[in-house]
Amino acid sequence: MTSHLKKVELHCHLEGAAPPALTEAQAQKYGIDISGQLRDGAYIWHDFASFLECYDKVSEVYKTEEDYALLTETYLDELAAINTIYSELIVSPDHGKRIGLGADAYIAGVCEGIRRAREKSGIEARLIVTGERHFGPESVIGAAEYAAKAGNPLITGFNLAGEERMGRVADYIRAFDIARDAGLGLTIHAGEVCGAFSVADALDAVRPARIGHGVRAVEDLDLVKRLADLGTVLEVCPGSNIALRVFPDFASHPLRRLKEAGVQVTISSDDPPFFHTSLEREYALAAEAFGFGDAEIDAMTRTAIEAAFVDEETRRALL
Numbered sequence: 088m089t090s091h092l093k094k095v096e097l098h099c100h101l102e103g104a105a106p107p108a109l110t111e112a113q114a115q116k117y118g119i120d121i122s123g124q125l126r127d128g129a130y131i132w133h134d135f136a137s138f139l140e141c142y143d144k145v146s147e148v149y150k151t152e153e154d155y156a157l158l159t160e161t162y163l164d165e166l167a168a169i170n171t172i173y174s175e176l177i178v179s180p181d182h183g184k185r186i187g188l189g190a191d192a193y194i195a196g197v198c199e200g201i202r203r204a205r206e207k208s209g210i211e212a213r214l215i216v217t218g219e220r221h222f223g224p225e226s227v228i229g230a231a232e233y234a235a236k237a238g239n240p241l242i243t244g245f246n247l248a249g250e251e252r253m254g255r256v257a258d259y260i261r262a263f264d265i266a267r268d269a270g271l272g273l274t275i276h277a278g279e280v281c282g283a284f285s286v287a288d289a290l291d292a293v294r295p296a297r298i299g300h301g302v303r304a305v306e307d308l309d310l311v312k313r314l315a316d317l318g319t320v321l322e323v324c325p326g327s328n329i330a331l332r333v334f335p336d337f338a339s340h341p342l343r344r345l346k347e348a349g350v351q352v353t354i355s356s357d358d359p360p361f362f363h364t365s366l367e368r369e370y371a372l373a374a375e376a377f378g379f380g381d382a383e384i385d386a387m388t389r390t391a392i393e394a395a396f397v398d399e400e401t402r403r404a405l406l
């Protein structure tokens with residue numbers, strides 16, 4: 088039982104948290120045929136590429152500032168109900184642009200959703216703007232420029248997500264330079280679909296404070312030691328990794344091995360309904376599938392707070 092534990096989430100894609108029932112209602116509202124992506128209350132995909140395709144299509148039923156406020160409020164309310172005090176949401180201004188809403192209105196809607204949820208439960212949230220590799224390097228630079236210039240105090244981080252097999256991290260250095268110069272925290276999806284080399288790439292090219300997933304670093308023990316020595320924090324999403332068949336089962340998932348090797352690990356849900364999971368389930372899995380006790384899980388939550396892209400006053404209040 089982990090329901091009593093305080094929870095923190097560092098890695099959840101906003102559109103990836105869209106409840107199927109809400110997506111269905113949105114699709115009906117706009118007369119969009121979503122039957123290829125959503126059936127019987129479940130999102131339909133069969134591998135990483137089709138997951139990304141499904142994700143991008145599902146995003147298209149969230150069209151207005153108010154749609155994004157509702158989506159954000161709904162997810163944060165869900166988190167608050169399971170004792171979550173802090174959430175970092177990965178947001179993609181490019182998705183706002185693709186539906187013709189524009190990045191400013193997209194972010195304004197998300198911020199309004201945060202405000203509404205915070206008013207009810209006190210949950211804190213920050214935004215990590217992401218570039219998507221499969222939209223190309225120019226769009227990733229555009230996302231970084233947007234995050235850097237937005238002057239929005241809730242935007243505190245920059246990420247690189249999407250198709251990990253497209254390009255190398257070095258192709259995106261300019262985007263990370265822009266984000267770093269603007270004082271944003273840096274994290275990169277690596278070592279999820281691609282192997283250890285991808286994590287090494289991220290360290291060599293950018294050396295972010297955190298890595299999204301990073302779990303395939305386990306294929307190279309020198310790299311595991313490097314992560315431990317650098318104190319790089321991994322945003323581990325075990326349910327996502329199993330659903331995407333990064334590992335065949337929880338018994339072969341390296342969360343415990345990485346932790347025991349001294350790597351800083353935290354627990355998140357990634358795209359919860361797409362992967363039939365939730366932050367609540369990820370915490371429960373930490374206990375039931377990985378055998379961590381309450382004190383160890385609390386320590387991972389503390390690691391997440393220490394690694395959060397947030398001002399020191401808010402961090403102190405969370406600890």
Ligand code: ADE
Pocket residue numbers: 100103142248249250251276279327357358
């Ligand atoms: N975008 C949404 N979910 C993702 C994931 N698990 N990996 C890379 N990009 C993503």
Ligand code: ZN
Pocket residue numbers: 098100248276299357
């Ligand atoms: Zn992710």
